[in-house]
Structure formats: structure tokens, C-alpha cells
Amino acid sequence: MTFITKPKVAHPSLPRNALGCTRRDYEGALSTLCAGCGHDSITAAIVEACWGLSLEPQNLVKLSGIGCSSKTTAYFVSGGHGFNSVHGRMPSIATGANAANRRLSYIGVSGDGDTLSIGLGQFCHAIRRNLDMLYIIENNGVYGLTKGQFSASADVGSKAKKGETNLQPPIDPVLLALDLGATFVARSFSGDKRQLVPLIEAGLRHRGFALIDVLSPCVTFNDHEGSTKSYAYTREHYEPAVLADFVPREREITADYGAGEASEVILHDGSRIVLRKLDADYDPGDRRAAAARVQERMSSGEYLTGLIYLDASGERPEFHQVSRTPEVPLNSLPYEALTPGAKALEKILARYR
Amino acid sequence: MTFITKPKVAHPSLPRNALGCTRRDYEGALSTLCAGCGHDSITAAIVEACWGLSLEPQNLVKLSGIGCSSKTTAYFVSGGHGFNSVHGRMPSIATGANAANRRLSYIGVSGDGDTLSIGLGQFCHAIRRNLDMLYIIENNGVYGLTKGQFSASADVGSKAKKGETNLQPPIDPVLLALDLGATFVARSFSGDKRQLVPLIEAGLRHRGFALIDVLSPCVTFNDHEGSTKSYAYTREHYEPAVLADFVPREREITADYGAGEASEVILHDGSRIVLRKLDADYDPGDRRAAAARVQERMSSGEYLTGLIYLDASGERPEFHQVSRTPEVPLNSLPYEALTPGAKALEKILARYR
Amino acid sequence: MTTRRVNDFTIKIATVNGTGSASANTLLMKSIFRSGVPVMGKNFFPSNIQGLPTWYEIRVSRDGHVARSGRVDLMVALNPETYARDVKEVASGGFLVYDSTWPRPALLSRPDITVIGVPLAQMCNERFSGVRTRILMKNICYAGVLAALLSLDLERIRGLLAETYAKKPALVESNMQAIQLGYDYARQHFECPLPLSVEPMDRTAGHIMIDGNTAAALGCVYAGATVAAWYPITPSTSLMDAFKSFCDRLRVDPETGLRRFAFIQAEDELAAIGMVLGASWNGARSFTATSGPGISLMNEFLGLAYYAEVPAVIFDIQRVGPSTGMPTRTQQGDLMACAYASHGDTRHVCLYPANPEECFYMAREAFDLAERLQTPVMVLSDLDIGMNDWMCPDLEWDDAYRPDRGKVLGLEEILKLEKFHRYVDKDGDGIPWRTLPGVHPKAAYFTRGSGHTQFGAYTEDSADYQVVLDRLLRKWDTAKKRVPRPIADGAGSELGIVSLGSSDSAIREALAVLRGRGVAIDYLRVRAFPFGEEVERFLAAHRLSFVVEQNRDAQLRSLLTLETAVEKAKLRSLLHYSGLPVSSSFIVEGVLAEIASPAAQPQDIAHA
Amino acid sequence: MTTRRVNDFTIKIATVNGTGSASANTLLMKSIFRSGVPVMGKNFFPSNIQGLPTWYEIRVSRDGHVARSGRVDLMVALNPETYARDVKEVASGGFLVYDSTWPRPALLSRPDITVIGVPLAQMCNERFSGVRTRILMKNICYAGVLAALLSLDLERIRGLLAETYAKKPALVESNMQAIQLGYDYARQHFECPLPLSVEPMDRTAGHIMIDGNTAAALGCVYAGATVAAWYPITPSTSLMDAFKSFCDRLRVDPETGLRRFAFIQAEDELAAIGMVLGASWNGARSFTATSGPGISLMNEFLGLAYYAEVPAVIFDIQRVGPSTGMPTRTQQGDLMACAYASHGDTRHVCLYPANPEECFYMAREAFDLAERLQTPVMVLSDLDIGMNDWMCPDLEWDDAYRPDRGKVLGLEEILKLEKFHRYVDKDGDGIPWRTLPGVHPKAAYFTRGSGHTQFGAYTEDSADYQVVLDRLLRKWDTAKKRVPRPIADGAGSELGIVSLGSSDSAIREALAVLRGRGVAIDYLRVRAFPFGEEVERFLAAHRLSFVVEQNRDAQLRSLLTLETAVEKAKLRSLLHYSGLPVSSSFIVEGVLAEIASPAAQPQDIAHA
């Protein structure tokens, strides 16, 4: 909601990225969410990541469904086109948009209601297609915009503001994504910008479907005691497994990592993800082990976070590889490359005589 | 499709169940599927199971979506009501029907297209609700009724009749069900009646959501070489893990099992499932281990079959337990039990003055 | 100088949502109601949770007019963001109250109104501590100011607070402190009461203040509905919330804690309507509530229900479309979408309640009709009816009522049958007999949305198919006689107004005004689709009928054009689709403009 | 005795599906076509894969009438299950061919027809081995019988086979053997040819035989569509299959194997339309094809596209509704569902092709219009057009054609702008300018289905909201001038026929018959919604117009009633909704009955 447009006067001392842009250039309209809403922190992290990647604003396409979370696409990168579609159906819009122009970066922002209830089917099928996009779930365990009903990610035993207790097991998007063959699966927390920003950067650069499930407390309807998606609970039961530092191709790795502490994965565009495993046993390249670990932690009420799984091998073809479409975006092919022409029609008709 | 109704003249020598009914009494209209279609074998197994359980035909409610598979509800137990709904949305019909009358048995028959494409969301949510029903997927890897397009269960590399090769990973309903907390998860093959019939019996008696994914070759569009859902492939790459014998409460266990060979699970109604593990290591009571094993076999192209997972503990409440509805079906409560009456209205109105 | 307007004026309060002003507004409205003066409250709130502009309009009307008047006599402007427009809206001679803690020179731009500054924030900051408390108190404090200015009874206000916070008596005290603060300040600094004021009457006895969603929910409880399935969407959510909370109070066995209802939050609207069909098909009274986007998503299932003849009750609490539109604004924009929902030849019974009272009775009616006619029945309410508090006569209930379950064969009847055929028209009224699962194998039938014969068998045969399709039209004719009849007012004029739903209150006020000015005009309020005899007669009897409705595309006029014999030229549209409830003045002006114009001849304008 | 009917009769072939008769039927039909005689073939197949009754009708018409005639002159009855009805259907004096391997006394019940027994099974069992081969051969053998009876050229048939089995010459031989078998038997046992027979003409030059789905797909290829997303549903599937196979042939880079199109099998229709919107929004020409149930599921997204002004092309290949209905039968039952799809005030541009030729041209037109008008355009074909082979003039293409991408600002124009506003009506035609993602940050805008101002910002303000909603009506008026114009035939009669789509061929034949009988009657074929000037004029100029359409609820008549100035009383419905294509005789009889009746006065019957 943009009753007010933010003034964009950049202070000369603000740091600038490779394009000469300040963070301000990646902001959007003023947020109309509740003060303290986790979603606003994620917006800030997206701004930071886009700035950090020196993304050309017009090359970012922002897609969303309906919900408090879905509104946030208006609050960052106002220089990129946004498509705030209908409830739960953003993945199909993303699929079509991506099919038309594979050269842009696609970021989808959704809520747990938008993704796991009404949108569950489309979400799963976008993963199955390995659609090249970053999909962020701003997961608060409730329907914020419609005032606090449980969503399908609400944990068993979690209490609604009105006192009702949820008895149905949650659908976990991370497990689902692992099962369905997603090639980049991460979880984070809106309050942990240090973890979140590099994940967003890496997700944007990953070729294929990148999921980041971000726990994002709803201060109005689900931040009370007894809620497993509250700030307090999340902070405490939050177990980082694999930290990721993202280094764009254009940049050197600058941080010092102790021996054996970090491993490096090179993405298709030459960028690197430096993985730091907090638990030597954990292998973010093993899909089944990752799923097992997620489940194990979950059963003791913990959220495993970080870059949980990554397949940077490129073995699983993304949507355009499956479709065998050319590098030139379909929307830029000249008509001449598309029409068979009048002569060819003659030949075609011969079959129908 | 019932152009022709089958004559039902029972030969006096036909075996009769506890109700005095012959198998004929559990049949339905004549099938109009292709000769040799796997679905017809499943129909036969359902007839056998219902007869074996001495189910009162009118107590079976048959639900389906749209597809060759979904048509089959017309081909068994003509004494039970059937609801052939719309494509992919049978689970919601089942949920409402079950909510209205918990005393009947609900069997849903669906296809891989019906369940895993258009119906994926409803399927997952029915599992999440632990709806008390038996849900059979007649899984052939294609859309039979619309003439052979790949479904979402087609394996990577499987070839369509027209030659196209599928490059997208399949969605496996068994894994999905395990992830989503289903309490009864089985896989079988339409050609293996001995395995299938007791699974259907057990599934009908299980309280909560029972899934049986039945590999069911489509002879017309997906039974050629190179198809992982063909008769030939299925027969060969079919690994029974846990065989189940079903013993209704009313009956004694008669078979002799060698020591340590079989274990017994008692269902809520006193019936028993005798599990025979073909692999001593396998534990059908461990959800995570089951999922791991399914994945492991799948990665070498095998289908693990049998009763893959069972939670008969009743710890996970089924839909009516969550809803805390009475034993008396809602549709049978007398109006007097529902209306607060004129006097109560007076009191209610007081709050609005 | 302003003339005195006792019990006849409109207050508008501009604040920010999520800051507690809602309770102050209700308090004001209810205290007026309790002093026996007819009143209405309308809430214009944003589609977010916190921090955006929100308005509340209270109309005090000794004559019982509960529509928007179209004018504002007293503005309470507490939201700096909307000052500019709020000031503009005050009627000449009116009043404006603002928080004078900060200077607001812009508010002084209207010499023709009286501006009243009260340092709300300052007073509350001095008296209370804590950021949140101060904000909340500031937003209750103005209730005290208004109490003084309008001469509302403080004791009555305290009584209301005591009821609201029965379990938290401390809150009563703190709130009263804030109210007293405002009250005292106003009395010290201004001449109280203003020329606008409230004087006790006794015109609200036998009435309640209730919103339509609550009333509809109550109707569902009394109709014996047991299965409620839905997906949250504004402005229908409160209907389901109310149903659940009534059932929690009235339908739970105190000993076992068991609930004589199932309340299912579905995964989306497709699932919600599917659940309703499943439950209804299986013999439970079942319903859902939704708004426009949900209706769109239910299209496929609605067609199935029509063709397979499954009862269902659907409340559509209309909001502004198209698409997501303005979720917190009102419209009557789904008339066509509901009447003809789904592909192929389909048509659906619709009921059009005009106020909460009718929501209550029509909820019951909807269930009876749905089972009687074996078809979906849609109740088209709207945000204005559903979420605003309306003054209504007490709801009444006759304990002799028993649900009309329609033509359902019981076991005994089934046993007597030779064979059961689901879709045969035994009685000539187009309504076949049905059976329920679990009763007897002989009664089993197969429900399908694919082509079927009257015996329930699958068919692809033209003649068999048409037998069923034609019978459905006979059923439709039966429906015409069974649905709620329209309500007519006036007799014998050559001009008429035809309308439906929430436009009613504005029209009734407009009629009074027009007749007062010598315009003889009749009024027919349509209450259901299909239309019956009386609608035909009214249209035939009037030279020109104004069709008043709240949408852009003249949807009621379209339905009348299609489904009655009326000549199109006899229908003139008055369309209001701003998202705010239509006001009486809009109608008065619209009618006067038309009849005054030289071209007072009927002409065909689809979009006035 | 039968009169000789050279090149003017109808054959109907009753078989069982999945047994190979489809190739025999096509062979027969094509060999007639190749002998220069106008012909039509209509397939009535069941909604299953194998083993159910299926019929094929071949109409041979020297006058070029390609509708169903409504009579059967020669029945080939090969399906015992349907013998009874098949025999009944033969016109008096007609012929019936059956397989005399088994005695069929029932077939002899009609002394007024000639029954011709050929021991097809016996002959094939003797000649061929293998169960499957025998069945297949039996089902080609009757083509030989008919070739003899009707005097078709065997060499032409062999030529056709050679083309079909270019890669499997062995099949040509075996098929020819079977054909020869039938041919020889018939010539030996019966007097050949029958009084019904085919004599070469030259009335098919410059024509092709093609189905509408193939033609539409070709139109999409030529229009430059690059993103096709769909979910399989009969009878739309073959459109997508054809698009894919044309693209596989014509749009794949021979060197790299890269495909200049994306073909996406979506998970359902909601996703399919979502993909189309995403792609169109992003600047690709994109489309989907579906049938009734899919349209119902697309309702929500269609409303979004209307309101957010996103181009899209949707083919609705109509089948029989409501609900799942009869998936393999034809109807024009989605006219209303498409015109007003979605909740709220929405309306959509629809095109109504009458035959495959128009499917081709209208596909192109649809893309141009969708981008020009920035709105969804629905092309309403039907099963009859889409899946049957129609004789059409050769399709033509002008290489000068360039897609009309509508008002899309390019980089240079954007650079010149001070600011970009998405929804401002710069040109007064109601169509705003749009931009594409990835071009320039200044051109970025936010697309939403929620309330928005003309500048693209979110709004809940009445005035801002109405500015956009009102402009959409101006755009609608522009659309009226841009859509394909209707086609009128005849001049000056006081009676008219108004129709659309696939009813055209039957009407044109009916016109000839009626005029032949002295009934002066004009004809207007509507080709698009909204209607323009010419439709208004036609309706105004005729005392009475028969509205011919293939649905129960008079949906075209409804649209005409609502969207033109015509008086309802001037429209009389002729409704055909059996699921079979309307025949010319139905129309002739309908019109004659009406004008002969004493009450030839117009009256309002919604459902004739």
C-alpha cells in the first residue's frame, strides 16, 4: 500500500555498489505493515542483498500472492516490475514470466498461508519444474492479513491468540522441497540479517529453484508465549547448521576461514558460496541426510537453519534446459524467427488435401 | 459408464461371507476400460476385500475425481453410494461427507493425474487432517482418459507413446504421505492381488488416512518398453518389504507363522494386521526409516511395496477426534439437539442491546 | 449559525486503525442506542492490520433512517494524514473536533464551520504513562469530548464499559478516567451541548444493534447447520467466527465436551465448497461463507452441484471487485457471477438480504430451499450489511420450526420401492427424490457431473441427456414459487424504484424525501432470484422503474432484463459503485435529475 | 425404389472405438474429397478409450453443404450394441450395410430400406491371421465395400494409404488387401454402384480438409505465440498437440536443437492461465486452450487479467455442460460464462469462429486484440469445429503481417518520459500504455488486482478507484470498434436469423432451403463480443430475428438482449442442445413452424 512514497535523497556519504547505487536505490514504497512485523526485516534483507549484488533494479521481477507477506514486494526495489497476483497462485505467474524472459531475476515473496494452503499445489509444481527463481516464504504460522487464523505451518500445540490450540501437524516447506527435488533449500529467521542476506544473494544467483523459508514472527497475531513462531521461541530454538557466505564472481573471497572450516561451491555464473558447517557431520550436499537432520531437529522442537541443501552440480536441469529454449529470451525473438511464412504454409496445407 | 448392467444371478455354490453375500453382491456396473487395464484388477481386489470384510454394501461410500481410474467406483459395490466429483477435488468431497457421517466407510479412488497434478493440494491436506478414509491411487504414470500425457508420477527418462522423454522428477505419493504424517502408507501393484487385497482390507479398517499407491499399468498409453509403469518393468522392479495379512476382529488368525517371522498390530476396532517383514531390518513403525528406505530403493529404480508404514497407536488424532464431534453422526443428530430454541435467543439478543 | 439538530445528525471519526479507536466508536454508538435514539454506525477501515486511515460514521436519526445521509455534521479529525480531505467533508455550518496538542493551521481553512481543539495527546500524556497506554487512552478520550458536546449520559457509558470489561474491572476505571478527562475539558472550554445533541427517546425498544454476519451465523445455528467449511476472506470471516463462537457456547456437551458441529478451515475455497457438497450430499446441513474471489474459485463445483442436484448454502459477503479489488469496501458486484456461476447452462437460486434481520431469517430459508430444491442457494449479503452494526427489530424464533429436508426417502419408503431412480420427476414439480448413503443398498445411486439419464446412469445419448436438462428448467419454475417474495411499497404511481439488498435503507429514506417533495413513486425490493410473479407485475405496472444498485454494470437490471418480460426501456439505472454504502441523497438526486430532465422519456442507458 | 442421389447423401458408420475404424472413415471421406466432391466428416465418439459405441457421419454434398443434413441415407451398422437405434435412423428408401457373418434378423425389420449383408469378419478371418490384425482388417474392409457401392476410385484410396503409411509400406499392402476383399465381394453380390454414388467433380480445388483445432494451432504459430501453457482436457487437447507438433517441425533450430517456443503442461487450469498471464505480462505472446471446466477454474485469474489489464489468449473448445457433462459432444454453452467470467464488474472480449478457416485467422486476431486492448481475449470454438474435419478454402498468409503489440513503450520512449504512469488514459481510447520488465527502472510499475489509481498506486479511495473502473468502460467501447465485424447475408427482409459459431453451416443451408420455399429471410452471423454498430443495425432493421444457438438457456439471445438496444420481443430463440451439431433441417423446421403458427407475433420465450 503506497499512500506515501518515500523521498529518495541519497546522502553523499552513503556507500555505493558497483553500479554506483546506494541502498536507497533498492528501496520501495513505505511499508504499511505493523510495527515490528518480521516481514519488514526480510524486506530490509532483500534490499541489502540486491544492493550487495549490484543488481540492475529493472532486472529484478518481484512476484507475490496475497497476504501481509505478499504486500512486501511493493516495499523493495521500486525500479523493478512487481506483480502482486492472486492468493496462492504466484508460482504460475512466475513460471509464465520466466518462460517469456529467462534473462531477468525472479524473486517470489509469499506467506505460509499463500504457499502451504491455497498455493500448495503450485508451489510443489514450481519446485518440480526447477523454475529458476528465488522463492521466499515469510513464515509466521498464521494468516496475518485475515487476522490470525492458523496456517498449515502452525505447529501441533501452538496456540492462537484467541486460545484455540492447533492439533494438526504442520506442513514443512523445507522437507517438501527436499522431497520434490529442489536444488537450493534454506531456512532462516527474519531477525538474523547476517544469515539471511547471503542466503538471499546466493538464492538469486542460483540457477534453478531456490527456496528460503524465513521464520518471520507476526507481532500482532502470533508473537505470544506458546507460539513456536514467536520472536522469543524462534531466537531460542534456532539451530544454524550451515552458514553460507556469498561471493559474487566479480569479487574476491576476503574473509579468512580456518583450515577445514569452510568449503566452496561454485555457481553456474562463477559466483561462489562459501559454506561453513557448524557441525562437521552435516553434509549439505546430501539430500536424504539433510531431510533426516531437519526432521530430527524438528522432533525436538528446533529449527535447523542455514543453507540446508544445495545442488550446484547443474545436473538437474532447470525449466529452460528441460524446455530447450534458446539463450535469447522468447519475448525478444524477432517475429521473423517465429513465423514460418507464406511459402511454408503452402507446404503445410498439402497435408490437408 | 454403464451402458450395460451386469446380470447378478449368484450360483448357489458360490462362497458366501458372514452376511451371506457372494462376491457378486459386491460387484458394480460393467467396466468400460480397455481390456487389460490395471485399474480393472484393482476393482477386482476391492470387490474381494469388501466381500472378505463382510462390509454392508450400503455402508461403503465410493468417491472419486475424473479419469479412467476415477470411473472405477461405478464398477464395484453397486449397493453403496458413489460420488464421481470433479477432477482432483475428491478429497474435499470426502472430507465433507465424512464430517457429516463418521459411521460409514469411505473409499476414494483416484489417478496419478487426479491426485498429483490438479489435486495435489487437496490430497496433502486430507492427509494432514488424517481423514478417516482409504485413498487408493491407481498410478499409471500417465493421463489415461485424455490419451497419454505424462503425469507428475512419470519417472525421469520414461518415454511417452509418442516418443517424448520425461525430464522432470516424479512426485512420489508415498514419500509425500510419510512426510505429511499419514498413519497408514502402502504401495502395491495391480497385478498382485495377494498383496493388494489384505492391504485394502486393512486400509478400510484403519482409523485415519490410509494411502495405497497401486502401480497400475495403462495398456493403451504406457505399457511399452521404457516405461517404468509397464507390466514388465513393474513385475521386475518390485520389492515387497512388508507383507500384511489382515484379520478382522471376528476371525481367528489361522495361518502359521514361523517364529519371529510375523508381528501383529491391533487396530482400534480389534482387527489385527499380521506383518511379515521380508527384511528383518525394516521397521514399518519408523516413519523416517521408512522414508529413507523408499528413497534408497527408488534411486536404484525399485518400487518398495507392501505396508510401508503404519501407526496404529491412535496417537495422531483423526479428523473427528480433532473436531471433537460425538460418536453419533452429525447428520443423525435430531434437530432438538441442534437448535438453542426461542428462549435462548432472548438471552443471546441481550448482548446486542 | 447552525440550526439545532437534536437526534438528527451525522458524526464522522477519522483515526488510524489498530489504535483502539474502534472501542470508543462502539461505545458512542451504543450509548446513543441505549438512550432510545435510532442510530447507525459504519466503519470504513483499510485492508491492513495497523497504521492506516480508518473512519467511523455514526448517524443519529430520530426518524430511524439508518442509511448514510451523505453529509457530515461533526467531524472528529484525529488522523493528520487525512486532515485535508476530512476538513472538506464537513457540511457548511458543521463542526470539527481535532487534537490541538499540535497546531494545525490547515484545519482553520473553513470559516463556515466551527473548529473545536482539544489537546487530547497532551492531556493523556500527562495523566497516563507508557506509550501504548497513552495512545489507547487518547483514542478513548475523544469519546468523553463527544459525550460532553452531544450531551451523552456518562453513567450509561460507564455501564457499557462495565459490560465490555466484565472480566477486567481495572480497564473500566482507566477508560473512564480518559473519558472524564475529555468530558471535563470540553465542558470547561466550550458551550455544551452543541446545537447537535442527543436527547433520550424511546424508539429503540424491541430492537438490537447487530451486524449481518453475526445474524446470519445465528440463523445457521438455528437452522440446524452442522458442517461449516470455509477459507478466511474479508468480509466473510466474521460470519464463520460468529458461527463457531455461538456453537462453542450452545452446541457443546457440557459433560463430554463434544461438539455437535464440525468447523473446518479448508485449504482454499475450492476445498471449502467441496466439503459443503460432500456433507450436504451425505445429509448434513452444511454451508460456507466467502466473498467474490471465493465465488470465482467455486465456479466448477457450483456447476457440479447444479447438475448433480446437491444442496448447498453459500454466503457471499460481497466486497468491491473486480479481482482482489477493495477488500474492505462494499459493493453489490457479484449478482451476475452468482446467478449464472459455472460453464454450460447453469443458474442458481440467490437470496438478497437487506439487513441483519433478513440475514438471520434468510439463512434459515436458504437451508430449507437448498434441501427442498436440491441445489446450491447463495445468500448475497455485502460488507455493509455483514460488518456494520445495524439497528434491527428483535429476532424472533418459533420453536415449532422444523427443518424442511425436502424429498429424502427414508428406510421404510425405500423398502416399499421396487427400484430407486434418482432423477425421475415423480411429482411433476421438477424435483426428484434423493436418498442418503448408509441406509439401504437398494437406494444407492451414483452421483456424477457427467451426462446422466433420469435413472442416474451414465449417458452420452442426446435424448436421455435432454430429459434431465429439461427437467432442471421445470425445477427452476418451481423455485420461482418457493423463494422469498419481493416487498412492495406504495401503490399506483407510474414511477417505481426496484432494488435489492443493502440499498434498501437508503431507498426508504429517499422515498420519504421524494414523496415529501411531491414525487409519487413506488418501491419494490427484490429478495430472491429467480424472480416470481410479483416482480413481473410491478415492472409491468410502472411506466418507468429506477433500478438502484451498487455496481458499475447494472447487474440487477441485467437480471431483470433477462429473466422477466419487462421491456428494457422501462428500466433506468442508478448505479453507485464507489465502495461506500449508497446514501439516500444519491438516490434522491438521481431520481430528481432524471424526472426533471427534458428527456424524461425512458431511454436505454446501460451505464448511467 | 430409391431415387438416384449422386453426390448428395449422408453415410453413417456405427462401430466401436479403439478398433481402427477411424482410419477407414478418414480414408473414405478423403477419397471423396479428392474426387472433387464437397464432403464433411463428423465423428461422434465416446468419452472412453476403447470398446464403446462410436459413429462417423460422412455427408457428400455437391452443393457444398457441410452441416449435418439431419438424415441418414446409408448406414454401416457394425456395432451390435447399437443395431436397434442404428436401423431406426436410416431414411426411408435408404440402405444399411452390416456384417452378415452372424445372422441379424433384427436388422431386417425395415421393409422400406435395402439391407446389404457382407460377411466382413468371416472374410477377414479367412484371409488374415492374429486376433488384432483380424479386427483391424475387418474395420478397413468395409471401406472397400463402400468404395464399390458408391463407386469410389480404388487407386485414389491406395494413394491415400501410401501417403498415410509412407514409412510402413507393408501396411499399405495389407490394408489394400482388406479393401479389395470388401470391394470384390460387394461387386460380386450387389448391383454397384447404388443409386447413391459419387461422381468426380471439381468443387474442392483450392480447398483443404482440416479440423479447427489444427487450424487454430497454426494460427498461433503464425501469430508468433511463443509460450503455450495448458492442462489436458477434451476437446481442446488436439489444439495444443497440433501447436507443439507444428513448432517441433517449424520452430526448432536444426543445428542446436533449441526450440523457439515453450510448451508447458501445467498442473491444472488455474496454473495454465496463471502462466499465460505471467508470460503475456512479460512480453511474450502466450495462450492456453481448454474447455468448460477449465473456464470455470480460470475465473479468478480472468478477473485479475481484466482489472490489471494483462493480455491473454484463451481458446475455449466448448463441449456439453453443465459440469463434466458430455466431454465428447458439442455445445455452445459457455457464451455467458466467458463473456462475464469472474466476480465483480467484469466483461471479456470473445471471438466466435464458425469453422477452421476462421479459427486460423481469429487466432491471429485474438493475439493482436489482446495486446492492443490489454485484456484477455477468448476464442470460443467448439468440439464440432475443433475436432471434426471441415472443408475450407485454402488458408492464406500475408508475409507483410507484423504482430500488433499494442501500446508498449520502448526504451527510447521511456527515456523521454518524465514519469511513467501505467493506467492513465493518454489517448482517450481507454487504453493505457504499458511497459515491460527489464527495460528501465523508470518504467517499472506494480501490477495488482487490488484497487489502484490511474498512476498504478494502491488505493482504497472511491474517486481514484472509479477513475480506473470508468476508463475500463471506455476501453470496452473502443473494443466494440476493433473486434471482427459480423457477417450479414441477404437484405431487406423483415425476418432475420442471428447466430454465431458452428451453427453457421447449418444456417446457410437452411437459408437456401427457406428461400427456395419462398421465405424471405436475412442472416447475421455475430463474430465477436462486444457487439458493434452492425449488430445493432441488423436487429433494429428486422421485425423478428430468430436466434439460433446450441445451448438450452439462449445465451446468445441473452447477450444480445443485454448488450444491444434491441427490444426483447424481436428475438425468437431456436435452441439445439442435444450435443450433436445442429442440422439444417432443425432450423428450417423451426423457422417454418414459427412463421406458420397463428401466433406468429413475437413473444417472449426465454427457452423455446
Ligand SMILES: Cc1ncc(C[n+]2csc(CCOP(=O)(O)OP(=O)(O)O)c2C)c(N)n1
Ligand atoms: C481467493 C482468496 N481467498 C482468500 C483471500 C483472503 N486472504 C488474504 S491474505 C490470506 C492469508 C494470508 O496468509 P499468509 O500467506 O500466511 O500471509 P501473512 O499475512 O501471514 O503474511 C487470505 C486467506 C484472498 N485474498 N483470496
Ligand SMILES: Cc1ncc(C[n+]2csc(CCOP(=O)(O)OP(=O)(O)O)c2C)c(N)n1
Ligand atoms: C478441470 C478438468 N480438467 C481437465 C479434465 C480432463 N481430464 C479428465 S481425466 C484427466 C487425467 C486423468 O489422469 P489420471 O488421474 O492419471 O487417471 P487415469 O485416466 O490415468 O486413470 C484429465 C486431465 C477434466 N475432466 N477436468
Ligand code: SF4
Ligand atoms: S498482522 Fe502480522 S504479518 Fe501482518 S503486518 Fe501485522 S505483524 Fe506482520
Ligand code: SF4
Ligand atoms: S487408457 Fe489406460 S488407464 Fe485408461 S482404461 Fe485404457 S488402459 Fe486403462
Ligand SMILES: [Mg+2]
Ligand atoms: Mg502467514
Ligand SMILES: [Mg+2]
Ligand atoms: Mg493416470
